[in-house]
Structure formats: structure tokens, C-alpha cells
Amino acid sequence: xxxxxxxxxxxxxxxxxxxxxxxxxxRNIDFTVEPGEFxxxxxxxxxxxSTLLRLIIGLDTEYHGDILLDGRRIDGPGADRSIVFQEHxxxxxxxxxxxxxxxxxxxxxxxxxxxxxxxxxxxxxxxAGFEKAYPHQLSGGMAQRAAIARALVNRPKILLLDxxxxxLDSLTRAYLQDELLRIWRQQSVTVLMVTHDVEEAVYxxxxxxxxxxxxxRIAGIVxxxxxxxxxxxxxxxxxxxxxxxxLLNH
Amino acid sequence: xxxxxxxxxxxxxxxxxxxxxxxxxxxxVPAALVVIWSAASHLGLVDSRLLVPPERVALVPFLDADGxxxxxxxxASVLRMLAGFTIGILAGGALGLLMGVSRFAERGIAPxxxxxxxxxxxxxxxxxxxxxxxxxxxxxxxxxLSAGFPMALNTHQGLRDIPIAFVEVARVLRLSRRRLLTQVxxxxxxxxxxxGIEIALINAxxxxxxxxxxxxxxxxxxxxLAEGREQFRMDIVIVGVLTLALVGFVLNTLLRxxxxxxxxxxxxxxx
Amino acid sequence: xxxxxxxxxxxxVAIGSVGVAAAAELPPVIHFAGVGSGFGLPFGQNTxxxxxxxxxxxxxxxxxxxxxxxxxxxxxxxAINEALANGQADFAQYGSIPNIIxxxxxxxxxxxxxxxxTNIFAVARKDLPIQSIKDLxxxxxxxxxxxxxxxxxxxxLQANGLTERDVTIVDLKxxxxxxxxxxxxxxxxxxxxxILPLRDQGIVKVIYSTKDGGAQATGFGAxxxxxxxxxxxxxxxxxVVDGLVKAGRFIGEDENREEVLRIWAKSGVPYEIIAEDFAxxxxxxxxxxxxxxxxxxxxxxxxxxxxxxxxxxxxxxxxAWLEPRYLADALKRLDLExxxxxxxxxxxxxSAAN
Numbered sequence: 004x005x006x007x008x009x010x011x012x013x014x015x016x017x018x019x020x021x022x023x024x025x026x027x028x029x030r031n032i033d034f035t036v037e038p039g040e041f042x043x044x045x046x047x048x049x050x051x052x053s054t055l056l057r058l059i060i061g062l063d064t065e066y067h068g069d070i071l072l073d074g075r076r077i078d079g080p081g082a083d084r085s086i087v088f089q090e091h092x093x094x095x096x097x098x099x100x101x102x103x104x105x106x107x108x109x110x111x112x113x114x115x116x117x118x119x120x121x122x123x124x125x126x127x128x129x130x131a132g133f134e135k136a137y138p139h140q141l142s143g144g145m146a147q148r149a150a151i152a153r154a155l156v157n158r159p160k161i162l163l164l165d166x167x168x169x170x171l172d173s174l175t176r177a178y179l180q181d182e183l184l185r186i187w188r189q190q191s192v193t194v195l196m197v198t199h200d201v202e203e204a205v206y207x208x209x210x211x212x213x214x215x216x217x218x219x220r221i222a223g224i225v226x227x228x229x230x231x232x233x234x235x236x237x238x239x240x241x242x243x244x245x246x247x248x249x250l251l252n253h
Numbered sequence: 254x255x256x257x258x259x260x261x262x263x264x265x266x267x268x269x270x271x272x273x274x275x276x277x278x279x280x281x282v283p284a285a286l287v288v289i290w291s292a293a294s295h296l297g298l299v300d301s302r303l304l305v306p307p308e309r310v311a312l313v314p315f316l317d318a319d320g321x322x323x324x325x326x327x328x329a330s331v332l333r334m335l336a337g338f339t340i341g342i343l344a345g346g347a348l349g350l351l352m353g354v355s356r357f358a359e360r361g362i363a364p365x366x367x368x369x370x371x372x373x374x375x376x377x378x379x380x381x382x383x384x385x386x387x388x389x390x391x392x393x394x395x396x397x398l399s400a401g402f403p404m405a406l407n408t409h410q411g412l413r414d415i416p417i418a419f420v421e422v423a424r425v426l427r428l429s430r431r432r433l434l435t436q437v438x439x440x441x442x443x444x445x446x447x448x449g450i451e452i453a454l455i456n457a458x459x460x461x462x463x464x465x466x467x468x469x470x471x472x473x474x475x476x477x478l479a480e481g482r483e484q485f486r487m488d489i490v491i492v493g494v495l496t497l498a499l500v501g502f503v504l505n506t507l508l509r510x511x512x513x514x515x516x517x518x519x520x521x522x523x524x
Numbered sequence: 525x526x527x528x529x530x531x532x533x534x535x536x537v538a539i540g541s542v543g544v545a546a547a548a549e550l551p552p553v554i555h556f557a558g559v560g561s562g563f564g565l566p567f568g569q570n571t572x573x574x575x576x577x578x579x580x581x582x583x584x585x586x587x588x589x590x591x592x593x594x595x596x597x598x599x600x601x602x603a604i605n606e607a608l609a610n611g612q613a614d615f616a617q618y619g620s621i622p623n624i625i626x627x628x629x630x631x632x633x634x635x636x637x638x639x640x641x642t643n644i645f646a647v648a649r650k651d652l653p654i655q656s657i658k659d660l661x662x663x664x665x666x667x668x669x670x671x672x673x674x675x676x677x678x679x680x681l682q683a684n685g686l687t688e689r690d691v692t693i694v695d696l697k698x699x700x701x702x703x704x705x706x707x708x709x710x711x712x713x714x715x716x717x718x719i720l721p722l723r724d725q726g727i728v729k730v731i732y733s734t735k736d737g738g739a740q741a742t743g744f745g746a747x748x749x750x751x752x753x754x755x756x757x758x759x760x761x762x763x764v765v766d767g768l769v770k771a772g773r774f775i776g777e778d779e780n781r782e783e784v785l786r787i788w789a790k791s792g793v794p795y796e797i798i799a800e801d802f803a804x805x806x807x808x809x810x811x812x813x814x815x816x817x818x819x820x821x822x823x824x825x826x827x828x829x830x831x832x833x834x835x836x837x838x839x840x841x842x843x844a845w846l847e848p849r850y851l852a853d854a855l856k857r858l859d860l861e862x863x864x865x866x867x868x869x870x871x872x873x874x875s876a877a878n
Contacts, residue, residue: 062421080425092422096440105436109427153426319792322564386612387603388595469598472565479598480563480792482699485721489563 008073008083008160008193010036010059015068017054027218028054029066034212034224036161041187041194043204044212045247051219052197056165059195060086072160082110085154086163089170091146093138099125099149100134106156124152127186144175148182155190164196168203180206184231201251205244206233213250223250305488313492320492322477327500329472330461333389334504337396338457342450344397345404349449352405353412353442354434363409370402374460378467389471392464399460400453407452411445412438447512454508458501474500551757553591554764556581557604557613560596562792568596569788569798570617571639571747571811575771577787584767590760596791601671605631614753615764619672619745620826621835627845628836633748634847636765638819639772640811642743643801644676645719646732648712649705657684657732666696666704666713672743675829677714679741680732702727716743717801718793735804739871744822747813754847765850769813769858776808776863808864815848818867 015032018025029051036042044052057063059070061080070077072084085106093102103124107117125131128148138146147167154162167183168176180203187194198204204211208227215222225247229239287307292298294306313320352359352366377398385391415438423437439446465475474496481489558573560566567573575581576594585592595613597603601622607613608631617639627633646665648654654663657680667677678688694710698718704710705727712731713719722728734742747768754761775784784807789795802810823842830836855861865873 060425062424080427082427086425088418088422090418092418094419094422094437094440096443097436105426105428108432108436109429319563322562325564382599382603382606383609386607386610387597387599388612467599469603470560470566470595476566476598477563480561483561483718484792485699485702485725 009038010161010193010195011069011071011074012036012055012059013069013071015055015058015066015070017051017058017063017066029058030218030220032068032219032221034221036193036195037209039191039193040209041184041207042196042210042212043208044195044197044214045199045201045204045251046214046219046222047216047251048199049219050214050216052214053165054219056086056163056195056197060084060163082157083160084163085157085159085161086165087147087150087154087167089166091138091143091150093146093149093153095138098135098137099130099141102138102149103153103156106153110157120156124156125149127155127189128152128182142175143171144179147171147179151183151186155186155192158190159192161193161195164194164198166197166199169199176200176203183207201244201247202235205240205247206235211247213247215251222253225250305491310488310491310495313488317488319480319486320489322472323474323492323496326472326474326477327496330465330474331500331504333392333465333473334396334457334461337393337461338400338454340393341397341400341457342404342453345401345449345453346408346446348401349405349408349410349446350412352409354438359409366405370406374399374402374456375463375467378464382468387468387470392461392468395464395468396457396460400457403452403456404446404449407445407449408442411442411449414445415441443516447516450512451505451508454504455501458504459497462497549757550585550588550590550760551614551753552589553593554585554615554760555593555595555607555613557595557597557607557616557618559600559604559618560791561598562596562790564792566596566598567790567792568617569791569793571768571771571775571813572596572617573790574775574784574787575767577790578771578774580771580774581764581767584763584770585760601625608633608748608750611750613750615747615749617745617747619743620823621670621672621675621830623746623748624823624827624830624840625670625835628830628838628840632751633845634751634754635746635748635815635845636761636847637747637768637813637851638815639745639747639813641734641739642672642716642745643810644673644680644714644716644734644738644741644743645730646677646680646712646714647705647719647722647728648731649708650727650729652711654712654731657681657686659731660712661686661690662692663711664692664694664709666694666701666710667715668697669693669695670833670835672745672826673714673716674833675826676734676741676743678829679825680714680734680738683738683741717797720797720800721794739818739867740822744819744826746823749847754850762850762853766854766858769851769854769860772811772813773858773860773863775811776806778806778808781807812864812867813851814864814866815846815851816866817869818871821869 012032012034015029016027017029018027020026032055044055046052054063058066059077061077061084064079077084093099094105097105100121103121104117107120112120122134125134128151130145130148130152133141133145138149141149151167168179171179184207196204196207205227210224210226212224213222214220225243227243229243233240290304291307294304314323315321348362348366352362374395377395381391381395385394419437419441423433428436462473462475462478465471465473466479467475469476469479474493478490478493478497481487481493556572556576558568558570560568572594573596576592581592595607597607601618604613604616604618605622605626608616608626616633619642623633623635646657648660654660660681665677667674674693677693681687681691694704696704696710696713698715701710701713701715701719702722705713705722713722713728720730723730749761749764774780785795785798785802788798820842827836827840827842831839867873
């Protein structure tokens with residue numbers, strides 16, 4: 004589908020001015036997300052991973068270097084990128100259906116098609132039957148799935164996830180990790196996810212970008228060449244995990 | 254029920270029919286006050302000229318020729334209040350919306366608005382009677398001001414207090430300015446606006462009685478109160494004050510019920 | 525020749541009738557403002573009230589499209605001045621102190637006629653040895669300042685050889701006077717009939733009343749019209765004065781006394797109080813509308829009072845303010861020139877024959 008899109012992060016740096024002192028939040032970030040890849044960014048707090056995501060989604064447009072999507076410099080939010088935050092951020096006064104439909108608000112798809120697309124994506128995240136429910140009536144996991152539907156309904160080229168499962172309990176998290184895999188494969192969308200959970204990163208990703216803080220920079224990139232379904236207890240899994248942890252803690 | 258605490262489970266079951274426990278609890282304090290009031294006046298603890306016993310006060314609006322003027326007075330006051338209140342919340346809401354949505358308007362208007370808001374409402378009365386005379390116009394303008402200021406304030410505040418999280422979602426989804434206003438800003442501000450309307454209502458009611466008291470010409474609870482005071486009729490004064498409180502309470506209850514029905518249980522309410 | 529004369533005549537009649545029509549132009553509505561009170565719709569205890577209830581004013585404008593609007597202001601003098609300034613009132617009946625304040629500050633009114641006297645009473649705490657005005661030396665007296673009551677207090681003191689400096693005057697409004705007397709923080713109070721219920725409550729005794737011969741200390745006021753109204757609608761103004769004089773006659777006729785008192789009781793003031801207020805003398809004597817020497821002297825006195833109390837800064841030209849011709853015209857046409865006594869400047873009755 005849209006699996007031909009590549010995201011190029013080229014020598015991206017960002018500096019904040021705090022009390023007349025320059026604070027380097029990101030320094031020389033360089034990596035590429037290949038078409039259809041599932042890439043995770045892992046790092047301790049303060050390493051700038053969320054800042055990087057905000058630059059990519061376009062909520063922040065001040066940085067040095069280049070962020071290129073399919074070779075074109077991004078400039079603010081666009082239909083080609085979507086994001087799911089750690090909090091579901093669904094609007095409490097709208098139903099699940101209406102929230103998901105908002106994802107199509109800025110598109111020029113005709114109204115008839117929109118309804119169908121909304122229904123499809125609600126189905127995709129397995130929330131069929133909850134279209135008329137309000138967010139406060141959903142569990143944390145269900146709400147997050149609705150947020151994912153809202154992010155995907157416009158068929159973005161790349162889906163960004165900022166610690167999407169961080170607020171959920173471990174049982175729900177494990178379930179949703181598998182759901183993420185399924186959705187990723189079904190939609191053939193490129194995914195870039197930020198997480199602090201190393202095991203989660205190893206479970207899901209094709210490669211892991213490991214970052215370290217002060218200033219935020221890349222410590223290393225670890226490719227994960229395991230087949231899905233991955234076994235968390237398997238030797239190969241543990242070996243990859245060790246490698247990532249090593250990079251994080253050195 | 255699964256979620257009962259131990260103490261709740263051990264408590265007696267609630268009555269099956271009739272007013273709930275909440276009603277009796279709510280009545281308890283006022284009832285106690287009436288008993289104390291009755292005792293104080295009958296036992297001579299307070300000069301009974303100043304504190305007329307509750308039984309006499311209760312009969313005044315029914316048996317006393319002057320007291321019976323109360324009923325038409327309540328009607329006149331409530332109608333007056335509704336007129337001023339409606340104008341107030343529409344004008345105040347519009348102003349609050351403008352300031353909440355447009356930074357340009359906010360910067361231009363907010364400083365003057367804040368300054369004018371500091372003026373105690375009753376200080377407006379001499380100005381209003383000078384400009385509009387002592388008739389209905391002055392009173393309704395006063396009531397509209399009483400309602401308009403809190404409405405504008407709360408609407409403005411509600412629109413400014415939108416969580417950043419929602420604004421970011423709107424930006425990421427690239428919602429148009431109009432969609433942002435109708436789908437995000439206003440719904441998010443609704444609880445604050447609802448509170449603004451409630452405050453506006455009680456202010457409008459107090460403003461109504463106050464305007465009648467101060468401006469006088471025509472019927473009303475305030476006129477009723479003022480005359481009672483002029484003629485040293487403490488029983489009439491007490492009836493007037495109680496009416497002020499009771500009608501205000503009823504209006505507030507009706508408004509809350511109305512608001513609860515209009516705002517769906519979307520989890521936005523903190524009640 | 526005849527044709528030219530006829531044409532000229534016709535033209536003269538036409539022009540003349542336009543002039544007459546202009547003078548005879550009637551307003552669409554006439555606003556009356558009086559002092560009022562009441563638990564429900566405020567009503568007045570005055571000439572306007574009788575003129576309204578007895579339909580006397582309606583009769584003056586029967587067959588026309590003129591609407592009459594009666595307003596009784598509980599805000600008393602100040603509210604009525606505002607109403608006159610705002611065009612909310614064309615004719616007003618209220619006390620001399622606010623009359624003067626309004627006019628002196630530029631309110632363009634004209635005095636048309638009077639309406640009689642307001643009885644003033646003095647009450648003193650029962651537990652104190654005060655029997656008359658003389659005993660008020662060194663005492664605390666409550667009175668609402670800048671009203672005719674204040675003026676009456678000074679007049680009463682004067683008549684008993686006392687001045688303002690011999691007493692302590694406390695500026696209080698009616699309801700606060702009650703509390704102050706009950707608490708003992710003042711010794712005496714002055715007021716109109718509204719103060720009598722205090723005696724009925726057992727707190728005070730009445731020590732003085734202008735009913736007992738104090739004509740010069742009795743309260744008074746005026747019925748005024750805005751200058752612009754009377755200039756534009758002289759015909760209507762005359763009709764109004766006719767109506768007021770007729771109402772005055774009704775009030776002055778002894779057989780109507782009961783009815784008049786009942787009408788005035790619609791103001792919320794208890795009937796018994798009103799009856800007591802006007803007891804002992806025919807109503808006619810107490811509701812004299814004439815602009816005679818006595819009235820002029822009283823007004824001059826009130827103007828002096830206001831200058832002294834610094835209520836007004838400029839002097840008032842009483843002659844310019846008065847417009848007595850409408851009254852004179854009405855009295856003549858209605859043959860009432862001798863219905864009310866013409867009083868000399870010191871208040872003693874002059875012979876009824878002019």
C-alpha cells in the first residue's frame with residue numbers, strides 16, 4: 004500500500020535557550036526508516052526522543068538539519084504523518100465513531116466514503132460494537148485502540164507512536180503489542196515508535212535506535228533479525244535485548 | 254452490590270419509597286434553624302419586634318392584605334430577571350467567546366473589561382437611573398450587567414483553559430479554524446460555561462431584587478422588602494428575605510436540572 | 525373686489541387655524557410622576573392619585589387619543605428629578621426641597637400649583653423627660669437631612685428659641701430611626717406620618733405636631749411641568765391643571781373625605797395612620813393648591829434653607845420659576861376662585877373675598 008515511504012533524519016539538532024544558556028536537546032541525529040519498517044527509539048528520560056517525534060509530526064518546526072519524507076522536507080503537520088500519544092487524547096464529548104471520523108476531517112474524501120473508512124478502521128482495531136460509546140465508557144486499552152484508529156483512518160504514510168502503551172497495565176500492554184503487530188502488517192504502514200520498554204522494542208521492531216541523554220544523541224542502532232512471532236524467552240531474543248541494554252547503560 | 258464497603262454493607266437498607274436520605278439530610282439544617290428561631294422569639298431571647306416568630310411570618314403572605322402583594326411581586330421579579338438574565342448571558346457569552354477565541358480581541362478588550370468588572374455592581378445604580386430613569390429599562394440593564402460579567406469571565410476562562418493535549422491533537426489532525434471552534438474549543442469549555450450560567454443566574458436574581466429595592470417603581474420582591482422596611486414591618490421584611498432565598502434556590506435547582514439534561518453524560522462533568 | 529376680499533379672508537382663516545391648531549396640538553401621551561409607596565404596585569398619597577382613580581384627568585382628555593401614564597416613584601424626590609430630566613415625566617408632584625434642588629441645578633421646570641401641606645411630627649423616647657420642643661436642648665435628634673423634614677425641624681426649633689447648635693442632629697433614614705430609638709442611641713426623631721407607628725409600638729410619645737397650628741413649619745411642595753412640555757402643549761397643560769383643580773375640589777369637599785382617605789390608603793400606608801394624619805381639620809384647609817403670599821414666603825424660606833445647608837450654590841429666581849396663569853385661568857373658569865383661602869405671608873387666613 005504505502006510501504007514505499009522512507010523517512011530520512013539527517014543531522015538533526017535542536018537547542019533550547021534556558022536562562023541565557025544554550026541547552027542541546029538533540030545533537031546530530033542521523034538515521035533512516037525504510038519503507039514498511041517497524042522502528043523503535045529507546046532511551047532514558049531526557050534523551051530527546053519525544054522531542055524528535057514532535058519534530059517529525061510537525062508540532063515543532065524549529066531545528067537544524069533535515070527531516071525528509073520521501074525526499075521532501077516536512078513543514079508542519081500533514082496528511083502523510085499521524086501520531087498516537089501516551090494518553091489517548093480522545094475528545095470526551097464525542098463518541099468513538101465521531102473521534103475516529105475527525106481523523107478524516109481535513110481530507111477531501113467524500114462523505115459517503117468517510118463513513119465506510121471509519122467503520123473499517125474501527126473494525127481493524129477490534130472495537131466494532133463500540134461506535135456509539137463515549138471515551139469514559141472505555142477501558143484504557145480500548146481507548147488507545149480508538150486513538151490508533153483515528154490515527155490510521157486517513158491512511159498516513161508513517162505512523163508515529165509516543166510511548167503508546169506506557170499508561171496501561173502489563174496484561175493490556177502485552178495484548179496490544181500483538182494488536183500493533185497485526186495492524187502494522189495488515190495496513191502495511193511504516194511505524195516509528197518511542198518506548199522506554201526495551202523488551203517491547205525487541206518484540207516489535209525491525210531495528211532499534213538507541214539514544215543517550217545530555218545531549219540527546221544516538222548511541223547505536225541495533226537491527227533485530229528475528230522472525231515473528233518472537234519468543235521473549237528465546238536465546239536470540241535475550242541476546243538482542245542484552246545488546247540494547249548494553250548500549251543504554253554504558 | 255460488589256463495591257460496597259464493609260460499613261455500607263452493615264448499614265440498614267435505604268427506604269424503598271418516598272424521599273431519599275439526601276432529602277432529609279438537606280432539610281435537617283433549615284428545620285433546626287426554624288426551631289431555634291421559634292424558641293428565640295417565644296422565649297423572648299430576641300426582641301420579638303425584630304424577630305417575628307416563624308408561625309406568624311409563614312401566614313403573612315396569605316392572611317395579611319399587605320403580605321398578599323408578595324405573589325404578584327414574585328411574578329414581576331421573575332419576569333424582570335428572565336429578561337435581564339437572557340440579555341446578560343447572550344451579551345456576556347458573546348464577549349467571552351470573542352476574547353477566548355481571538356488573541357487580538359483579548360489583548361484589546363480584556364484590560365478594560367477587567368477594570369470595569371472591579372466596579373461593585375451597585376455603584377452602577379446612580380449612573381443607570383440617570384441615563385435610563387427609574388423604569389424597567391434601568392433595572393433590566395442592571396440585571397443584564399449582573400449576569401453578563403460572570404458569564405463573560407467564565408466563558409473566556411473556559412476557552413482559554415483548553416488542555417494543550419487537545420489543541421495539539423487538533424493541530425496534528427489539521428482541523429480548520431471553524432472545526433477547532435465548534436468541535437474542540439466550545440465543547441471543552443462547556444463545563445466552565447455552564448458554571449458561568451449558574452453564577453449569572455444567581456447574580457441576576459440578586460441583582461433583580463437589589464435593583465427593585467434601590468430604584469423602586471413597579472412591583473417586585475425588592476419593592477415589597479423596601480416598603481416593609483420603611484414601615485417598620487419586620488414580618489414583611491423577613492418574608493421578603495426568605496422569598497429572596499427560596500426563589501433563588503428554586504431557580505438554581507431548575508437550572509442545574511436543565512443543564513444536566515442538555516449536557517450528555519459524556520464524562521466531561523465532574524459531578 | 526369681493527373675490528379678493530373673500531380670498532384674503534379665507535387665507536387669514538387658514539393661517540389663523542394653523543396657529544390655533546398648533547396651540548391645540550395634543551401629545552400622544554402624558555407622563556405623571558408622584559411620590560409613592562406600597563407593597564405591590566406603588567401608589568401615591570396625593571392629588572395625582574385622586575385625579576387618576578376618580579377618572580378626572582381621563583375626563584379632561586375624553587374623545588382624544590391622549591394616553592395618560594401614572595408613575596409613583598418610591599425613590600421620592602431624586603428619582604422624580606431624574607425622571608423629569610429624562611423625559612420620563614412631564615408633570616410631577618413632589619416636595620419643595622427636591623423641587624428646588626432640581627431647578628437650581630438646571631432642571632427646566634415651571635411651578636403650576638401647590639397641593640397643600642405635609643404634617644410633620646416629633647417623637648421622643650418614652651423613658652426620657654422630654655415633653656416639648658423646648659426640652660430637646662442638648663438632645664440627639666434623628667432626621668433625614670436635605671428633606672423638608674429637616675427644614676421643619678429647624679423651623680420648630682426656631683419657634684421655640686432654639687438653633688441647630690443647641691441640639692445634635694443625626695442623619696438617619698426612617699428604618700434606621702426605629703432601630704436607633706429602640707436601642708436608645710438617639711433621643712428623639714422628626715418625621716411625617718410614617719413615624720406614628722413607632723408610637724403604636726410603645727417606644728415613643730408624640731411631643732409635637734404641625735397640626736397644632738404650625739402652618740409655617742408644615743411641609744410643602746409643588747406640582748411642576750417641564751418647560752418644554754408646557755411651551756409645546758399649552759392646551760394640554762391647561763387641561764391637566766383643570767383636572768388637578770377639579771381633583772382638588774373633590775378632595776376639599778367634606779362629603780368625599782372618607783373616599784379620599786381610602787384612595788390614599790392604596791399607597792400601603794395604613795388607613796388609620798392617614799386618617800389620624802388628616803384628622804381635626806377639613807381636608808380643604810390642608811390641601812390648598814393656591815400660589816398665594818404664604819406659599820411664596822414658604823418657598824423663599826426653603827430656598828434660603830438650601831443655600832445655608834449648601835444644597836444649592838446658585839440663587840433661584842422664584843418669579844421666573846412660577847407659572848401661575850394656568851391655575852388662575854382654571855380657577856376663574858371653574859368658578860373656584862374662593863374655594864380655598866388666600867393666605868397672607870405669615871400664614872394667617874385672609875378674607876375669602878379677593
